[in-house]
Amino acid sequence: MKYIFGPVFSRRLGLSLGVDLVPFKVCSMDCVYCEVGKTTLKTGERKEYVPVDEVIKELSDFLSRKPPVDFVTFSGFGEPTLNSGLGRVVEFLKTRFRNIPVALLTNSSLLFRDDVIDEIKKGIDLVLPSFDAASESVFRKINRPVEGIDVETVKRGLFRLKNETNVRIWLETLFVKGINDDKDEINRIGKFVFELEPERWQINTVVRPPAYDTHSLSEVELKRIKEIVGYPFTDVIGVSSARRKKIPVENIKDEILDLVKRRPCPVEEIADALGLLKEEVEVAIDAVVREKRAEFVYYGGKKYLKGREEI
Numbered sequence: 001m002k003y004i005f006g007p008v009f010s011r012r013l014g015l016s017l018g019v020d021l022v023p024f025k026v027c028s029m030d031c032v033y034c035e036v037g038k039t040t041l042k043t044g045e046r047k048e049y050v051p052v053d054e055v056i057k058e059l060s061d062f063l064s065r066k067p068p069v070d071f072v073t074f075s076g077f078g079e080p081t082l083n084s085g086l087g088r089v090v091e092f093l094k095t096r097f098r099n100i101p102v103a104l105l106t107n108s109s110l111l112f113r114d115d116v117i118d119e120i121k122k123g124i125d126l127v128l129p130s131f132d133a134a135s136e137s138v139f140r141k142i143n144r145p146v147e148g149i150d151v152e153t154v155k156r157g158l159f160r161l162k163n164e165t166n167v168r169i170w171l172e173t174l175f176v177k178g179i180n181d182d183k184d185e186i187n188r189i190g191k192f193v194f195e196l197e198p199e200r201w202q203i204n205t206v207v208r209p210p211a212y213d214t215h216s217l218s219e220v221e222l223k224r225i226k227e228i229v230g231y232p233f234t235d236v237i238g239v240s241s242a243r244r245k246k247i248p249v250e251n252i253k254d255e256i257l258d259l260v261k262r263r264p265c266p267v268e269e270i271a272d273a274l275g276l277l278k279e280e281v282e283v284a285i286d287a288v289v290r291e292k293r294a295e296f297v298y299y300g301g302k303k304y305l306k307g308r309e310e311i
């Protein structure tokens with residue numbers, strides 16, 4: 001499959017089937033922390049960067065087999081709303097697979113546009129938009145947008161999303177050491193969060209190798225930001241990956257069982273979800289399998305760890 005990937009386990013979305021609507025690395029921004037890599041085509045132009053008919057065919061073939069999927073998620077190599085066929089894919093999903101929720105990860109740069117808002121209204125259930133800066137100078141430093149996009153464009157788009165659609169909004173702010181983590185910027189970001197009133201505000205930091213030399217905040221620092229802002233629906237994300245030190249196998253076993261009793265997961269996704277090395281996870285998995293508290297099952301040629309009924 002060329003345009004869909006997974007399902008991968010995500011703490012926020014559960015089993016998420018990813019859809020890539022742009023190739024590497026087409027984006028309207030070139031964020032310093034980007035885990036995909038440096039943007040090679042920075043653009044604000046909407047067009048069919050990958051053939052939508054082929055995306056729809058892949059989705060149709062895959063979802064017809066009724067795999068366990070909690071969300072179909074537009075994400076991947078760059079900014080999904082740059083693809084002018086986004087609305088067609090959403091329409092297809094809502095016609096053929098209306099019970100599967102659809103999520104969109106976006107950098108928020110094109111939400112000010114009528115066509116993008118209209119396409120979201122065709123059936124996206126949950127939008128996870130980014131908002132990393134509330135002032136222009138910080139926005140330029142962290143997100144490095146294409147010409148024509150400024151922080152006011154982003155704010156305007158987010159208000160349109162909130163006021164003109166019924167989607168659930170989980171706003172994400174990624175904090176980078178020395179760029180958007182000073183008190184004044186935190187307060188400005190917090191003020192905007194209170195104005196927008198998203199269902200959740202999710203704060204995150206750099207947890208995977210970034211495109212440019214940047215540094216993460218600690219768990220303590222993220223929790224401090226949560227306290228400073230005081231928005232009641234705030235989640236600290238990214239801590240699991242940032243926190244890793246040696247954790248006793250016994251504790252890892254409990255975390256793994258907690259995951260797989262809800263849904264089966266491949267080993268790599270367990271490691272990813274817990275922010276652990278695959279090798280560390282494998283030791284604990286061997287133990288829970290020997291103790292008959294979990295077992296391996298196979299689906300679509302892939303191996304999953306599944307919690308046993310009695311746990």
Ligand code: SF4
Pocket residue numbers: 027028029030031033034035036037039077078079107
């Ligand atoms: S918007 Fe997303 S994909 Fe684009 S550069 Fe930023 S982090 Fe990377």
